[in-house]
Amino acid sequence: MEEELRCGHCGGYYHVPVLLACRHAMCLACARELQKPAAGNTRVEEDGGGGAGPEEGGGEGAEVDKLSVLSDADSGVSCSSRPASLVGGDPPPPPPVYTVTCPLCSATTPMDDAGAAGLPRYRVLAAVVDKHLERYQVAEPCQLCDGQGAPRPAQLFCDQCLVFYCGPCRDACHPARGPLAAHWLVSVSEGRALLRARRREREGRCGHHPGEHVSMYCLTCRLPVCVLCLHHGRHHAHDVHALNAVTKARKTELSQALQQLSEKARAATDYIHTLKTMAEDVQGRCREVEGVMVAQIDALVEALQQRRGDLINWVRRQRDAKVHALREQVTDYTHTLQSTTATIHFCIEALKESDPASFMEAQEVLEERVVGMGRDWEHNMVPEPRVAPTFNLTLDDKTLLAAIQQLTFIQHKPPGTPSMIPEECSAENNSVTIAWAPHPTSLVTGYTLQIDDGSNGPFREVYTGEERVCTIDGLHFDSIYRARVRAFNNTGTSAFCEPLCLQTAQVAWFTLESNHPDITLGEGGCTIACDSYEHRVALGSVGLSRGTHYWEFKIERYDGNADIAFGLARGDVCREVILGKCGGSWSMYIDSERSWLMHHGEHFSRTAGGVRAGDVVGVLLNLTERTLNFYVGGDLQGTISLAGVTGVLHPAISLNRSVVLTSRSGLHPPKQCLAAAVDPVT
Incomplete structure (x- = not known):
């Protein structure tokens, strides 16, 4: 608890503690030392505007009636200003004259003309400090010691000056002669008792009526008041209760809060014991791991030594x-050299033969022998x-060195x-985006994501x-997919x-796609x-395999001679023939007078009625009923059966010169289109 009783600025025990706006405490002398003029203030006097010190006995007595804005209970905290929100009709508080910065949290506390002396006194903290000093017999520091070192312990207390003196300071500042000789000097313990008695006397009296003791508490102003204040003062219309009852209730509330906090502290103590x-x-597990690690590294070193011996033996071989x-090679070359030398000496001796006939008899043999040699x-x-x-050998140690550098522990x-x-996570059109987070305390190498088929079926890895x-991408429309990860x-x-x-979108939204140089796409x-x-x-940019989908084409330009085909196609359809020509496409071919249905090159279901510029052609694909309907101006123009057709189908269009079309997708089918029902043409 001792750290709660020491000032964050001077480091000593609190002496006349005051309360800051941030709810931290500070010695009054420290607050005076740290106070600064507020920014933009022009009323600050050269003396800093400090208030009365602790030695001025009347200072604390006048503060009993000051409004407390920092405590809900009678904690002994009083304030020198009265907020306009609590006392109707008062003007708003003036701008601060001084400010002081908390050394603990750096928060700024505004102050009025009184400066640090106007801060609320933290009397409960002062009482706790006194009890702590008395209980542990902590020496009271001298209040007049100067210099860089710590103040000397006090030896005496002056009841008139209200100051604790050490021996040197008493001799220098309070000599036993002249007017000061009549002052009453007592021991430090007696001085503490006198200060406590005077404080209790001042705290128990009303600031507006000094002859009356406070016995009531105004909940509106959060202020202890006397009976005269209740009947004749500003508190007669406020919510006022007996001071003892309010204090008992607030102490009960604080006790309950402390009980809960004590339980948390007890649990924390048990947990700290568990942590210890x-x-x-x-320590024990570390020694086990170290032993295993040393054994493994020793085995690696032994294997490396063994490999070194093998490599050295191989080099020696x-x-x-x-x-x-x-x-x-030396032996062979020596033998050849000796034979050659002998032949040379023999031929030299033969050259010395003086008989020409004898030399010519051996000349051919000797020449063949010399040439052959x-x-x-x-x-x-x-x-x-x-x-x-030389040995053109270089030990390939890079891989091993890299492995040694990467040698580490794996998760157990x-x-x-x-x-x-x-x-x-999100779903857009027929695609879904899934995001996940790892377990906070796990080492993870990778993840496996699975989804089902959109019909509550089995999961598959994706x-x-x-x-x-x-x-x-490429999921079914109007389907609910389940995703899980490990x-x-x-x-x-x-x-x-x-x-x-x-859940994917109920209806498909798509754009047209083509990389053919003859086709021009616009508007996205x-x-x-x-x-x-x-x-x-x-x-179309999306494939369809489930649900009901409807899209339209508006004919922006048409000269009456071009050929247009609307329908469906597989992804591998031929892109340079009319839609419906090959087996992987189904279409309605239409001109200015009539239309045909087309599949696999066959024309069927000719219907009168064509299109012109400004008309709208609708396509309704019902994959549940396996039908493909075509509408011109909202009227049914033809129906193709898709019975037996499986796989992914794309919205498709084929056109040639003198035609401009605009597509509209993501539409809900019109009611008249759903109501119109005819037997589909197979």
């Missing part, structure tokens, strides 16, 4: 092989060693279950990796998290035109 036990357990090869010399006496004397248990982040955000590391795999449900893929007299096909 864990700390001791950590290479050395012996090279030495043996060089010695064999020269030829064999060039073949056998190559001026290069059969093996290089599987990771905890990751959790979804719903606020970062992603495995280190990322924590995944977007999945984490894994080198030790094992966590459990899957609780599934998160995401919603407007299409063609520069060729041949048919060109464009597909």
Whole structure:
């Protein structure tokens, strides 16, 4: 508790503590030392505007009637100003004249002309400090000691000056002669008792009626008052109760709060004991891990030593092989050299033969022998060693050094279950974005994400990796998908998290796409035109496989001679023939007078009535009923059965020159389109 009783500025026990706006306390002398003129203030006097000191006995007695704005109970905290919000009709408080900055939290407390002396006195803290000093017999510091060091312990207290003196300061500032000789000097303990008695006497009296003791408490002003204040003062219309009753109630509330806090402190004490036990357990487990680690590293060192011996033996075998090869080459070359030398000496002696007939008889044999030996010399006496004397060997240690640098510990248990982040998950059109977070205390190598089929079916894996955000495209429209994720590391795999449900859009929104040079797209893929007299096909940006979808094309320009086909197609449809020509497309081909339905190159269901500029052609795809309906101006023009058709189908359009169309997607089918029902044409 001692740290609660020491000033955050001077470090000593609180002496005449005052309360700041941030609810921290400070010695009155420290507050005077730290107070500064407020910014923009022009009324500050040169003396700093300090209020009465603790030695001025009348200062605290006049503060009993000051309004407390910092305490809900009679805690002994009083304030020198009265807020206009509590006393109707008072003008707003003037701007601050001084400010003081809290040394603990750096918050600024505004003050009026009285400066630090006008701050509310923290009398409860002063009483607790006195009890603590008395209980532990802490020496009272001298109030007049100057210098950088700590003040000397006080020896005497003057009842008239209200100051504690050490021996040197008493001799210097309070000599036993002259007028001061009549002052009553007592011991430090007696001085503390006198100060407590005077404080209790002042605190028990009303500031407006000094002859009356406070016995009531105004809840409106949060101020202790006397009976005269209640009947004749400003408090007669306020909510006033007996001071003892209010104090008892507030003490009960504080006791209950302290009881809850005590329970938390008790639980914290038990937990701290558990942590200490864990700390001791950590020491033992650390020694176990160190032992295992040392054994493993010793095994690695032994294996490295063994490998070093193997490599040295291999190098030495290479050395012996090279030495043996060089010695064999020396032996062979020596033998050849000796034979050649003998032949040379023999031929020289033959050249000395004086008989021409005898020389000519051996001349041919000697010449063949010399030529053959020269030829064999060039073949056998190559001026290069059969093996290089150097060792072109470099130990490949980079991989091993990198492995040693990366040698670390692995998690000894599987990771905890990751959790979804719903606020970062979304569904747009027929794609969903899923985000998750790892378990806060787990080592994770990667994640596995699974979703179902949108019909509450089995889950399937869609992603495995280190990322924590995944977007999945190409899903069914108007479907609710369940997604779940789990984490894994080198030790094992966590459990899957609780599934998160995401619903795709009810209707499809798409744009037209084509990379053919003859097709021109505009307005973000919603407007299409063609520069060729041949048919060109464009597909929608999304594939459809479930639900009911409706989209429209408005004919912006049409000269009556062009061919237009509206319908569906698979992704691999031929893009350079009219829609419906191949087996992977279904369409309604229409001109200015009539229309046909087309599939796999067959024309059927000719219907009178064509289109012109400004008309709207609607396409209704019902994948539940497996039908494809076409509308012109809201009237049904034809129906194709899609029975037996499976897979993903794309909205499609084929057109040629002199046609400009605008597509509108993401529409709900008109009621008249849903009401119109005819037998589909197969």
